[in-house]
Amino acid sequence: NAGVTQTPKFRVLKTGQSMTLLCAQDMNHEYMYWYRQDPGMGLRLIHYSVGEGTTAKGEVPDGYNVSRLKKQNFLLGLESAAPSQTSVYFCASRTVYGYTFGSGTRLTVV
Amino acid sequence: AQTVTQSQPEMSVQEAETVTLSCTYDTSESNYYLFWYKQPPSRQMILVIRQEAYKQQNATENRFSVNFQKAAKSFSLKISDSQLGDTAMYFCAFMKPTSGSRLTFGEGTQLTVNP
Numbered sequence: 001n002a003g004v005t006q007t008p009k010f011r012v013l014k015t016g017q018s019m020t021l022l023c024a025q026d027m028n029h030e031y032m033y034w035y036r037q038d039p040g041m042g043l044r045l046i047h048y049s050v051g052e053g054t055t056a057k058g059e060v061p062d063g064y065n066v067s068r069l070k071k072q073n074f075l076l077g078l079e080s081a082a083p084s085q086t087s088v089y090f091c092a093s094r095t096v097y098g099y100t101f102g103s104g105t106r107l108t109v110v
Numbered sequence: 111a112q113t114v115t116q117s118q119p120e121m122s123v124q125e126a127e128t129v130t131l132s133c134t135y136d137t138s139e140s141n142y143y144l145f146w147y148k149q150p151p152s153r154q155m156i157l158v159i160r161q162e163a164y165k166q167q168n169a170t171e172n173r174f175s176v177n178f179q180k181a182a183k184s185f186s187l188k189i190s191d192s193q194l195g196d197t198a199m200y201f202c203a204f205m206k207p208t209s210g211s212r213l214t215f216g217e218g219t220q221l222t223v224n225p
Contacts (some may be wrong), residue, residue, distance in 0.1 A: 031211055040119070041199055050210050051162035058212065090155065094211050098145055101155035 005026070006091050013081045013109045021076040021105050023091030031094035032074040033058075034066060036087040037104075043090060049074055081109045084103035112137045112204050123192045124224050130177075131187045131219050133202030139163075142206045144178065144185045145213070150198040158200070161185065186192035192223045 004025045013019055023032065030051045035043040045058030051069040063085060065077045078085060086109045092099040113136045121127035135144070146158040161169045161178050168176050173193075177186045189196055202216040 033212070035213075035215075040217055042114075042116075042217045043213075044215070047210055048210050048212060056210060088153065092155075092213075098143075098157045098160055098205075099155075099213060104153045 004093055004100050004102040006089075006105050008105060009103065010106050011108070013078075013107065015081060015083060016107060017081050018079050019081065019107075020078075021089055021091075021107075023074045023076070023102060024072055025074075025093045025100070026072060027093060027095070027100070028071070029093035029095065029100075030071070032068065033092045033094075033099070034064070034074065034076045035090045035092065036060065037090060038087050046076065046089075059086070074098055081107075083109045085109050112139070112142075112206070112214045114202055114204050114214050114216040116193055116200075116202055116219050118219045119217070120220045121224070122222040122224055123189075124196060125192055127192055128190045129192055129221065131200055131202075133185045133187070135183050135185065135202075135204050137183070137204065137206070141152070142204060144176075145156065145203040145205065146176070146185075146187045147201045147203060147215075148196075148198045149218075151194045155201075159187070161177065162197060167190075181205075189221075194223050194225060197223045198222060 033048040034046040037043045044099045047066040052071040091102040142163045144161045148156045159171045173190045199218045204214045
């Protein structure tokens, strides 16, 4: 099925651990994004990419890294997780009409 | 930088009635897009409606319509004949079609439709 797929859907990390969130889209979209959602703050942009091999910082990039080695994949990495990174993470790709979002990853850092 | 403000954290409405969600934004751009997204308890982000700034006509999608006031920088969403399935968090969002087409979101409004 066409769309944006995020893995994993849930994860619990200990402070200081690292992990990578994977986002895959099969719609051949150039632009992809990583957002985090926190209560009362809407969604905030972490990093984005306008094409294979490109990445750029968004509004809240600190503590995260990204890579776009293949057009269809956009990876979000946490090198040393902190409790402040407890959040729901959304990946999205841009369509003509707006964005298509993945179903989100709930990450808890303890 | 653009900002989007939703001043109503929570709202409720009776089934079959009409409700309006407010959104204001701040930008110096003349060409941009505005969106309303719905997020039900499933967490999925669903596009409800979009408006191009250069269009004077307000967008409409079935029971959903917007009141776009460009000079006032206001973009409200009206839901007619509210249904229980409309219960969700609603986000207003702004996008300018340059600089990566990034979306800027408001804080969200939690809408509850009561039977």
